[in-house]
Amino acid sequence: MYSSRCVRSGMLRASNSVNVPQPQSIMSKRRRDAAAAAASGPTPKRLKLIEVIDVDAVPEVIDLDAVIDVDADDGDAITLADSPPIQLPSGPPPGSYEARVRDKVFQRLEAQKSKIGEVAExxxxxxxxxxxxxxxxxxxxxxGPKLNLICGANGxxxxxxxxxxxxxxxxxxxxxxxxxxxxxxxxxxxxxxxxxxxxxxxxxxxxxxxxxxxxxxxxxxxxxxxxxxxxxxxxxxxxxxxxxxxxxxxxxxxxxxxxxxxxxxxxxNILTQDNARQFLAASRPDAMYDFFIEGTQLGQLSRDYIKSQDGIHQFKRTCDAHRDNVVADAKASLEEALLKLDVARKAKNLHDEKEELQRELAWAYVHDERQKVEEATKPLKKCRKRIEQMEKELQKAQAACDDASKQLTALRAQIPSFNPADEESATLRHKITDMKRDLDTLDADIKACNADKDASDRRIADLQARIAKENEKLEGATQKVMEDFQTRLSQKQEDIKRSEEGVDRAKRAVDTLEAKREQAIAAGKTATEEKARAQDEIQRLQQAIRNAEQQQKDALAVFGPNTANILEDIKKTQWHGSRAPIGPLGMHVELVDPTYGSAIRNLLGRVLFGYAVADLRDMQRLRQILARHRSSQVTIAITDVDVFDYSAGEPDEGVPTILRALKVKDDWILRVLINAHRIEAFGLAENLHAGHELLNRVGKLQRVLTRDERRILRFPGGGWETNAMRRLLRNDPRQMLLKSAPEVQDDLQCVDAANVAESERQADENARTSQTQLEAINRSLSAARNTLQQRGRDLSAHRNQLLRIKEEAKAAAPVNISGLEDAVTKEEADGDSLVAQFTTLVQRRKEVEDTLLPLVQQLPELRNRQQLVEETVHDARRKLNEAVEFHAEKEKNVQYWTAKQRTEKKTLEELEPHVDALSKQLKDWTANASLIVDEKEFPRPRPIKELETRIEVLKKAVAAQEREQGATFDEINRQVIAAREKLGKENDKSRILYEICRALESSLRLRESLWFRFRRGIAIRCKWLFQVHLHTRAFEGKAIFNHEDATLELRVHPANSEDHSPIAKGKRRDDPKTLSGGEKSFSTICWLLALWDALACPLRCLDEFDVFMDAVNRRVSMRMMMDAAKASDQRQHILISPLGLENLAYSQDTKVFKMDDPTRQQAI
Structure with a gap:
C-alpha cells in the first residue's frame, strides 16, 4: 500500500535520524505566499506548494522502498484476470528508481491475479x-464489506x-x-x-x-x-x-x-455526482494536478510543513532575542559585581577584628549566665525538700482516710436495701382487694335473685285470681268437691303466707345487720387507713429528719448513700469524651432566690439528680457504675461540651427567670439545664394572674413557673395551657435540693411530730372500736341467718303440701282450671328455686367474709414488723452518719496536706520554669558559642560592657564603608556568585534553544526531502498503474507530471490506431479531448483506479461514473472496478449507476441494491 498514512509514519521514523546532510533550502518566498493564501481561502489552481529540487541529489538516508512498499498486500490490488499478459512498454533506463518502481508494480500485479482481499475489521x-x-x-x-452496487432510474x-x-x-x-x-x-x-x-x-x-x-x-x-x-x-x-x-x-x-x-x-474517496462529473470533465492540467495533490493528502502535508517552518523562524527569532538581551545583561551585571568586590575587600580587615571581638563576647555572655543559674537553683532545692516532707505527712493522712472509707463502706453494706414486710403487705392488700371484689359480685347476685322472686310472686297471684273466677262458674256436685279443695288450699296458703312473712322478717333482719356490718367495715377501713396515713406521715417525718441531719453532715447524702463511691469510680475510669462525666448536677447549682425554691425543685429535681456525659460511648460505662451502686434510675444527659452563647434567648434585665434565680458553678452544667428546660427563657411569677401578665408583657418568654407550682405555656399560634405540678411529698429527696444549711435547720424546727403521733393514736383507737362493733354485728348476723334458713325450710314444707293438694284438685277440676293450676305450680317451683339460690349466695357471702376478716386483722401486725425494720435501718444509718463524720474529718486532713503540698508545688512550678529557662538559655548560649569558637581560646573573657563598646566602634566604621558600597562584603560576594550562576544558566539556556532550533530545522528539511520522494514515488506508481489499466481495453497512454508548474496531463490513444504511430506522436492527436465520450470516461476511470491505489481511506465511493460510457467501455470499466474491489484488502467500494446491471457477473462479495422507479405525476 502507498498512502498518506504511510507517508506520515515514514516522516516520523525519518525524524529520529541524526547527522543528516542538509539539503538545499526549500523554504522560499513562494512557499510562504502559498501558506498565506491557504490560510486566507481555497488553494489557487496553480499553487506550487513546495519548491521543486533535484530529488536524486538528496542522500538516501532511509530506504524509500521500505516506506513506499510497492509489494505491500494491504492496499487496493489491481488484478488482470481477464486481460492479456502485461507487456512492459518502453520506459526509463534499466536500474533507475522509476524502473525499480515499475518492475515491482508489475510483479505485484502478476502475483495478485487470483487473490481475494481480506475484509476490514x-x-x-x-x-x-x-x-x-x-x-x-x-x-x-x-x-456489504467489499463491493456495493446501487442502481436505479434517474430520480x-x-x-x-x-x-x-x-x-x-x-x-x-x-x-x-x-x-x-x-x-x-x-x-x-x-x-x-x-x-x-x-x-x-x-x-x-x-x-x-x-x-x-x-x-x-x-x-x-x-x-x-x-x-x-x-x-x-x-x-x-x-x-x-x-x-x-x-x-x-x-x-x-x-x-x-x-x-x-x-x-x-x-x-x-467519495465522488458525488458533481465531483464525478467534474473529475471526468477535468481536462485542464492544473485541475488534474490539484486532484492528484489533494486526493493523496500531499497538499495538506505540505501546508503543515509551511506552518512548521514559520514556527521555527519565530522560535529562532526568540533565541536571537534571548542571546542579545538576556545573556548580554547577565554579562554586564557580572562585570559590575566584580568591580564592587574589589572595593569591598579593603573593608574586610575591620570586619574581621569585629568578628573576633564578637566571638569573645559570646563566651562572656555564657560566663555571666552561669552565675545567674547558680543563684536561681538555691531556692529550688529548698522547695523540693519541703515537698518531700509534706508527701510523707500526706501518705499518713491518706492511709487514715482509707481506713475510715473502708469502715464507711462496711456500714453502708449493713443497711438493708429490701424490706420483706413491704412485699408481704402488698401481697396481703392485693388479696383483700380481690375478696372485696368477690363480695360486691355476690351482693349484686343476691339483689338480682330478690327481684326475680318478687316477679314470680306477682305472676302466681294473677294466676290464682283467674282460677277463682273459673271456680265461680262451676255448679252441681263438682262445686262442692272443689270447695273442699279450695278450703284446704286456702288454709295451706295461709300457712305459706305466714311462713313467707317469717322469711321476709328474717331476711330484713339479715339485710339490716349486713348494712350495719358494711358500715362497721367501712368505719374500720377508714380508721385503719387513717392510722396507716398517720404512720406513713410519721415515717416521712422521720425520713425527712434523717435526710436533713444527713445533709448537714454530708453534702452528698441528699443524692443517695452511694454517691461518694460513684464519684470515686468516675475519677478512676478512663473516658472517651473531652471531659469526664459530671454529676450529680445539683452539687454544682445553688438557689439565689429561695422565693420560688419549691417550684424550681419540683421542675428541675430529676435533672439535678442526674449526670451528664460528653460522648455517647461513655453512657453505657456510666450506667454500669450507677447500677453497681444501685442508682440505675438516675437520668443521664448526653451533650457536647459546647459553651455556646445563650444571651439571645434571655429577656430584658429585671425579668425574673429560673436562670437568674440560680447560681450554676459549671458552664457545661448550665448549658445542660438550658437544653433540658430552656431556663434562660423560663419566667417566674407569684401566681397565675401575674404569670399571664408576664407572658403578655415579655415577648421572648414562652413559659412561666408560678410560686404555687403551676406551669403556664403560651403556644406560638396563640392560646394558653396551664398545668398544675404534682406536689412533692415531705420525705421526697428532691425536697432537700438547693437548700442551704439554715434552710435545712428551719425544716427540722417546723416538723410537728407530736400532732402526728396524736393522730396516729386516735386513729388506732377508732380502729379498735370499729373492730369490736364489727364482731358483735357478725354474731347477730350469724343468728339471723340461721333463723332465715329455718324459715326457709318451713316455707318449703308448706309449699310441698300445697303442691299435693293442688294435684288432687287438678284431677277433679275442669281442664281450664287444671291448666291454670299447672302454671301456678310451675311458678311456685321457680320461686322455690330462687329461694334455694338466694340461700346459697348468702352462705357464700358469709364464707368470703369469714376469710376476709383474718386478712384485715393481719395488716397492723405487718405494719409493726415494717416499723421494726425501719428502726433497725435508722440505727444503722446513725452509725453510718458517725462514720461519715469521721471519714470527713480524715478527708479534711488529706485536703489540708494536699492543699499545702499543692501550694508548695505551685511555688516549685513557678521556680522551675525560671531555672529551666535560665539553664536552657545557658545550654543554648554555650552550644552557640562552641559553634563560633572553642572555649579554650577565651577561658577568662573580658567584661561584656568593654567588649560591646569596642564592637560598636568597629560596627560604625564597617557601616560607613558599607554605606559607600551599598552592601556588605558577603552580600557583594553573593552578588558576584549569583551573577556568574545567572550568566552560566542563560548561556546554557541559549545554547539549548539554538540546539533545539537546529534540530527542528534538520528534522523539517528531512521531512521535506522525503515529501519530494513520496510525491515522486506516488506519481511514478500512478503513472504505471494508469498504463496497466488502459492496457485492459487495448489503449495506450501516459501521465505527464510537471511538478514545477503544478500540471498533470493524460495522453491516451488506442493501441492499434495508425494515427498514433510513433511517427505521428508529435501531432498531439493523443489529447483526451479527441477521444469519444465512452473512451474518455474509460480513461478517466483508469486514472481514478490508479489514484485509489495510493489512498489509505477504507472507503471508495463513485456516483454515475458510467453515464457517458458506451456498453463496451462500461462493461470493461465495471469489471475492472469489481476485480479491484474483490482483490483489495480492507477496502469497501460503493458504486452508483443509473444504468442496468443485468449483464454483469457478480461474486459472493458483491451486493446489489435496485432503487424503485420514481413516481411521476401525469400532466393533465
Whole structure:
C-alpha cells in the first residue's frame, strides 16, 4: 500500500535520524505566499506548494522502498484476470528508481491475479439509514464489506446514499453536492431529517472497544429551522444499540474518523455526482494536478510543513532575542559585581577584628549566665525538700482516710436495701382487694335473685285470681268437691303466707345487720387507713429528719448513700469524651432566690439528680457504675461540651427567670439545664394572674413557673395551657435540693411530730372500736341467718303440701282450671328455686367474709414488723452518719496536706520554669558559642560592657564603608556568585534553544526531502498503474507530471490506431479531448483506479461514473472496478449507476441494491 498514512509514519521514523546532510533550502518566498493564501481561502489552481529540487541529489538516508512498499498486500490490488499478459512498454533506463518502481508494480500485479482481499475489521460502513432525507421517507441499506452496487432510474434517490453518508459523518454540506445548507436535504413537506450510519469497530485497531463495542452508530438529526445534533451510540455484545448515547459532540465523531482514516471530505474517496462529473470533465492540467495533490493528502502535508517552518523562524527569532538581551545583561551585571568586590575587600580587615571581638563576647555572655543559674537553683532545692516532707505527712493522712472509707463502706453494706414486710403487705392488700371484689359480685347476685322472686310472686297471684273466677262458674256436685279443695288450699296458703312473712322478717333482719356490718367495715377501713396515713406521715417525718441531719453532715447524702463511691469510680475510669462525666448536677447549682425554691425543685429535681456525659460511648460505662451502686434510675444527659452563647434567648434585665434565680458553678452544667428546660427563657411569677401578665408583657418568654407550682405555656399560634405540678411529698429527696444549711435547720424546727403521733393514736383507737362493733354485728348476723334458713325450710314444707293438694284438685277440676293450676305450680317451683339460690349466695357471702376478716386483722401486725425494720435501718444509718463524720474529718486532713503540698508545688512550678529557662538559655548560649569558637581560646573573657563598646566602634566604621558600597562584603560576594550562576544558566539556556532550533530545522528539511520522494514515488506508481489499466481495453497512454508548474496531463490513444504511430506522436492527436465520450470516461476511470491505489481511506465511493460510457467501455470499466474491489484488502467500494446491471457477473462479495422507479405525476 502507498498512502498518506504511510507517508506520515515514514516522516516520523525519518525524524529520529541524526547527522543528516542538509539539503538545499526549500523554504522560499513562494512557499510562504502559498501558506498565506491557504490560510486566507481555497488553494489557487496553480499553487506550487513546495519548491521543486533535484530529488536524486538528496542522500538516501532511509530506504524509500521500505516506506513506499510497492509489494505491500494491504492496499487496493489491481488484478488482470481477464486481460492479456502485461507487456512492459518502453520506459526509463534499466536500474533507475522509476524502473525499480515499475518492475515491482508489475510483479505485484502478476502475483495478485487470483487473490481475494481480506475484509476490514475497522472503518467499514455496515448500514445506512435515512428518514425524510431528500426524496426518501425511510430507506435502510445494509451494505456489504467489499463491493456495493446501487442502481436505479434517474430520480430514484441513488445519490442520496452518498449524500447521507457524508452528512452523517459530519462532512461539509458543500462537499455533498446539494447546496450549502442542511435544510436543502430535508424532504419537501417535512420538518426534520435523520441519518444513521453504522460503522464496523472490531479487531485490534478498534476505537475504544470497551465503550463502543463491535459497532459504532452515528445518528444525526437536523430540522428545517436549522438545528442539528449528533448522537454516537455503542453496541452490546449481542449487537443491540445502547439506550444511552456515549457522546453528542462532533469532536468525538472527528476522532473516530481520524482513527479509522475515513476522509469524507477527500474528493477522491467519495465522488458525488458533481465531483464525478467534474473529475471526468477535468481536462485542464492544473485541475488534474490539484486532484492528484489533494486526493493523496500531499497538499495538506505540505501546508503543515509551511506552518512548521514559520514556527521555527519565530522560535529562532526568540533565541536571537534571548542571546542579545538576556545573556548580554547577565554579562554586564557580572562585570559590575566584580568591580564592587574589589572595593569591598579593603573593608574586610575591620570586619574581621569585629568578628573576633564578637566571638569573645559570646563566651562572656555564657560566663555571666552561669552565675545567674547558680543563684536561681538555691531556692529550688529548698522547695523540693519541703515537698518531700509534706508527701510523707500526706501518705499518713491518706492511709487514715482509707481506713475510715473502708469502715464507711462496711456500714453502708449493713443497711438493708429490701424490706420483706413491704412485699408481704402488698401481697396481703392485693388479696383483700380481690375478696372485696368477690363480695360486691355476690351482693349484686343476691339483689338480682330478690327481684326475680318478687316477679314470680306477682305472676302466681294473677294466676290464682283467674282460677277463682273459673271456680265461680262451676255448679252441681263438682262445686262442692272443689270447695273442699279450695278450703284446704286456702288454709295451706295461709300457712305459706305466714311462713313467707317469717322469711321476709328474717331476711330484713339479715339485710339490716349486713348494712350495719358494711358500715362497721367501712368505719374500720377508714380508721385503719387513717392510722396507716398517720404512720406513713410519721415515717416521712422521720425520713425527712434523717435526710436533713444527713445533709448537714454530708453534702452528698441528699443524692443517695452511694454517691461518694460513684464519684470515686468516675475519677478512676478512663473516658472517651473531652471531659469526664459530671454529676450529680445539683452539687454544682445553688438557689439565689429561695422565693420560688419549691417550684424550681419540683421542675428541675430529676435533672439535678442526674449526670451528664460528653460522648455517647461513655453512657453505657456510666450506667454500669450507677447500677453497681444501685442508682440505675438516675437520668443521664448526653451533650457536647459546647459553651455556646445563650444571651439571645434571655429577656430584658429585671425579668425574673429560673436562670437568674440560680447560681450554676459549671458552664457545661448550665448549658445542660438550658437544653433540658430552656431556663434562660423560663419566667417566674407569684401566681397565675401575674404569670399571664408576664407572658403578655415579655415577648421572648414562652413559659412561666408560678410560686404555687403551676406551669403556664403560651403556644406560638396563640392560646394558653396551664398545668398544675404534682406536689412533692415531705420525705421526697428532691425536697432537700438547693437548700442551704439554715434552710435545712428551719425544716427540722417546723416538723410537728407530736400532732402526728396524736393522730396516729386516735386513729388506732377508732380502729379498735370499729373492730369490736364489727364482731358483735357478725354474731347477730350469724343468728339471723340461721333463723332465715329455718324459715326457709318451713316455707318449703308448706309449699310441698300445697303442691299435693293442688294435684288432687287438678284431677277433679275442669281442664281450664287444671291448666291454670299447672302454671301456678310451675311458678311456685321457680320461686322455690330462687329461694334455694338466694340461700346459697348468702352462705357464700358469709364464707368470703369469714376469710376476709383474718386478712384485715393481719395488716397492723405487718405494719409493726415494717416499723421494726425501719428502726433497725435508722440505727444503722446513725452509725453510718458517725462514720461519715469521721471519714470527713480524715478527708479534711488529706485536703489540708494536699492543699499545702499543692501550694508548695505551685511555688516549685513557678521556680522551675525560671531555672529551666535560665539553664536552657545557658545550654543554648554555650552550644552557640562552641559553634563560633572553642572555649579554650577565651577561658577568662573580658567584661561584656568593654567588649560591646569596642564592637560598636568597629560596627560604625564597617557601616560607613558599607554605606559607600551599598552592601556588605558577603552580600557583594553573593552578588558576584549569583551573577556568574545567572550568566552560566542563560548561556546554557541559549545554547539549548539554538540546539533545539537546529534540530527542528534538520528534522523539517528531512521531512521535506522525503515529501519530494513520496510525491515522486506516488506519481511514478500512478503513472504505471494508469498504463496497466488502459492496457485492459487495448489503449495506450501516459501521465505527464510537471511538478514545477503544478500540471498533470493524460495522453491516451488506442493501441492499434495508425494515427498514433510513433511517427505521428508529435501531432498531439493523443489529447483526451479527441477521444469519444465512452473512451474518455474509460480513461478517466483508469486514472481514478490508479489514484485509489495510493489512498489509505477504507472507503471508495463513485456516483454515475458510467453515464457517458458506451456498453463496451462500461462493461470493461465495471469489471475492472469489481476485480479491484474483490482483490483489495480492507477496502469497501460503493458504486452508483443509473444504468442496468443485468449483464454483469457478480461474486459472493458483491451486493446489489435496485432503487424503485420514481413516481411521476401525469400532466393533465
Amino acid at each position: 475497522v472503518g467499514i460502513i455496515e448500514s445506512l439509514y435515512m428518514e425524510n432525507f431528500m426524496c426518501h421517507d425511510r430507506l435502510a441499506l445494509d451494505l 430514484s434517490g441513488k445519490s442520496a446514499a452518498l449524500s447521507a453518508l457524508q452528512i452523517g459523518l459530519a462532512s461539509k454540506t458543500t462537499s455533498a453536492g446539494r447546496g450549502g445548507s442542511l435544510k436543502t436535504y430535508i424532504k419537501e413537506g417535512k420538518t426534520y431529517a435523520v441519518v444513521r450510519v453504522t460503522i464496523k469497530n472490531q479487531g485490534e485497531d478498534a476505537y475504544r472497544a470497551d465503550v463502543y463495542g463491535s459497532r459504532i452508530i452515528v445518528e444525526r438529526r437536523f430540522t428545517a429551522e436549522g438545528a442539528s445534533s449528533f448522537k454516537i451510540f455503542g453496541t452490546s455484545d449481542t449487537g443491540e444499540r445502547h439506550s444511552k448515547a456515549v457522546s453528542t459532540h462532533r469532536s468525538e465523531l472527528k476522532a473516530i474518523c481520524d482513527h479509522m482514516n475515513i476522509q469524507v471530505d477527500n474528493p477522491l
